[in-house]
Every structure is written in structure tokens, then in C-alpha cells.
Amino acid sequence: MEFPKDRLTIHEAAEATGLSAHTLRYYERIGLIHPIDREENTRRRYTEEDIGWIDFLTKLRATGMSIRDMQRYAELQRQGDETLPQRLEMLKALRDQVEQHIDELHEHLKLVQYKIEIYGQIVAQKELEKS
Amino acid sequence: MEFPKDRLTIHEAAEATGLSAHTLRYYERIGLIHPIDREENTRRRYTEEDIGWIDFLTKLRATGMSIRDMQRYAELQRQGDETLPQRLEMLKALRDQVEQHIDELHEHLKLVQYKIEIYGQIVAQKELEKS
DNA sequence: CCTTGACTTCGAGTACACTCTAAGATGTAC
DNA sequence: GTACATCTTAGAGTGTACTCGAAGTCAAGG
Numbered sequence: 194m195e196f197p198k199d200r201l202t203i204h205e206a207a208e209a210t211g212l213s214a215h216t217l218r219y220y221e222r223i224g225l226i227h228p229i230d231r232e233e234n235t236r237r238r239y240t241e242e243d244i245g246w247i248d249f250l251t252k253l254r255a256t257g258m259s260i261r262d263m264q265r266y267a268e269l270q271r272q273g274d275e276t277l278p279q280r281l282e283m284l285k286a287l288r289d290q291v292e293q294h295i296d297e298l299h300e301h302l303k304l305v306q307y308k309i310e311i312y313g314q315i316v317a318q319k320e321l322e323k324s
Numbered sequence: 325m326e327f328p329k330d331r332l333t334i335h336e337a338a339e340a341t342g343l344s345a346h347t348l349r350y351y352e353r354i355g356l357i358h359p360i361d362r363e364e365n366t367r368r369r370y371t372e373e374d375i376g377w378i379d380f381l382t383k384l385r386a387t388g389m390s391i392r393d394m395q396r397y398a399e400l401q402r403q404g405d406e407t408l409p410q411r412l413e414m415l416k417a418l419r420d421q422v423e424q425h426i427d428e429l430h431e432h433l434k435l436v437q438y439k440i441e442i443y444g445q446i447v448a449q450k451e452l453e454k455s
Numbered sequence: 456c457c458t459t460g461a462c463t464t465c466g467a468g469t470a471c472a473c474t475c476t477a478a479g480a481t482g483t484a485c
Numbered sequence: 486g487t488a489c490a491t492c493t494t495a496g497a498g499t500g501t502a503c504t505c506g507a508a509g510t511c512a513a514g515g
Binding site for chain 1: 380383384386409412415419422425429430432433435436437440
């Protein structure tokens with residue numbers, strides 16, 4: 194068995210974040226995640242803070258931010274507090290994009306909903322005719 | 325010059341739909357669009373109806389529907405009215421997906437907004453200190 | 456000690472959705 | 486009728502974001 198662990202193995206981190214171990218290594222390789230500490234051997238051990246950062250990344254991903262932009266954001270983050278204004282700008286741009294995307298989805302949703310109603314009526318009508 | 329045209333060339337169709345001529349041919353090749361009529365020569369001429377269908381496709385795309393699913397939908401459409409129930413099901417599934425996606429975007433937007441506020445305060449504070 | 460299995464790196468492979476190119480045919484302008 | 490632009494097809498190439506595989510290392514259990 195192991196020691197009481199406040200730090201997660203790569204598979205536990207994968208479990209916790211919803212990413213695969215492959216993807217976690219990939220993200221680290223391309224600089225989205227800082228080099229994770231290795232404990233007592235060559236293997237990665239993830240802290241709660243690491244998991245928090247990865248969760249934030251997956252949320253950025255889910256908003257549609259590209260890997261390239263996430264790399265840029267992570268790089269700024271590593272450079273410390275003097276990059277706060279740039280990060281703020283990135284987040285504002287992201288917010289605007291996401292809001293626009295949501296509006297567009299609502300627009301398209303209306304059309305889909307309209308088609309559902311039309312098709313639904315026709316299908317219901319045919320059901321009636323059959324009986 | 326040409327004859328009074330109620331039908332669009334591929335570039336006019338591209339203009340009208342926001343897709344490229346390349347993409348229009350590609351969509352036709354993979355069966356998203358039925359074979360477009362060729363008028364007086366070998367060249368495609370798009371009707372208003374064609375444009376309408378392509379607009380619908382781009383809206384489906386914009387909701388996140390995959391090319392594969394759009395192929396399936398287009399195939400059902402070609403098979404005629406007896407496939408209405410299946411198409412209805414696809415649209416309902418799409419609607420649910422899009423609604424879920426919008427909810428998720430709202431969730432992430434909240435986080436981004438929160439960060440913007442925090443970072444905004446810190447940045448504003450630093451501005452004050454400088455002066 | 457030796458097997459088993461999970462970890463490591465790093466480069467190759469995959470899926471998706473285009474996007475472009477080459478080679479040839481055809482239409483339009485002078 | 487001869488440039489020149491624009492169309493055609495089929496197939497190759499691109500960008501993005503993973504995803505996998507091979508080959509090697511390491512650690513615990515029997």
C-alpha cells in the first residue's frame with residue numbers, strides 16, 4: 194500500500210478532471226500545465242491546486258477557447274501579476290465571444306423548435322389517418 | 325452578359341450562404357446537398373430552394389451537429405415523407421443537446437465573469453497605487 | 456529474483472472538416 | 486480566334502486536438 198496521499202496519481206487526476214491520462218501529459222507537454230511535481234520517483238503527483246487549474250482549463254476549453262489561446266493564457270499566468278491586465282483582456286474577449294455564441298445558439302434553437310412543431314403536427318396527423 | 329438569372333452560380337451561392345465554393349462542392353460530393361442542376365453547360369446553378377437548404381445546413385452546423393449526422397439527416401430527407409418521424413427524433417435530440425450546451429456555456433460564463441471582476445478590482449487597485 | 460503492470464518519453468497515427476492543387480474543359484471579351 | 490478567366494473533377498494537403506503505440510524504467514507482490 195501507499196502513504197496517505199494528499200496528491201493524486203495521473204489516473205486519479207484523470208478521474209478527477211474528466212480528461213484522460215494521455216491528455217494530461219499532452220497538456221503538460223505543450224505548456225498548458227506547468228511541469229507537475231514528481232514524488233519519490235519519476236511519477237507525477239497532482240496537488241489540489243493542479244487539479245483546480247486543470248478544471249479551469251477544461252472550462253475554458255468548453256467555452257470554445259482554442260488550445261493556442263489557452264497556451265497564451267497559461268504563459269501569461271506563469272509570468273505573474275504584471276500580466277493581469279492582459280489576462281483580463283483575454284477574459285473579456287472570451288466573455289463577449291461566449292455571449293455572442295449563446296445568442297446564436299438561441300437563434301438556431303428557435304428554428305429547430307419550429308421544425309419540431311411542424312414535423313410533429315404532420316406526424317400526429319398521419320397517426321390519426323392510420324387509425 | 326448573361327440571361328436574367330433566377331439561378332446562382334457557385335460563387336454567387338457561396339456569397340449568399342457564407343460558405344466557400346470549395347465547401348459547396350465538398351458538401352455536394354459527400355451528399356449533404358443533392359446533385360445541383362447544371363444549366364446550359366456543365367456548371368452548377370443554384371435555385372432559391374437550394375440556397376434555403378444550404379442555409380439550413382449551416383445552421384445545423386452552427387449548433388454543433390456533426391457532418392456525419394447531417395449526412396444522415398440529408399439522406400432521410402431524400403427518402404421522403406415516410407422518414408419524418410426519424411427526422412423529428414433527430415431534431416428533438418439536437419434541441420436537447422443545444423439546450424444543454426447553452427446551460428453549460430452560461431455556467432462557464434459565470435466563472436469567466438467572476439474572474440473578470442476579481443482581476444478588474446486588482447488591476448484598478450494597482451492603477452490607484454501608481455498615481 | 457522475477458513477473459506483472461503501471462508509469463515514462465516521444466514520435467506517429469487518427470478523426471474531423473475543410474481547403475487547396477493540378478490538369479483539363481469551357482465560356483467571355485476583345 | 487485567341488487570350489484569359491472560371492469552371493470541372495479527383496485526390497492530396499492542412500490545422501486542430503487529441504489519442505495511441507513502442508520501447509524502456511521502476512516498484513510491489515509472490
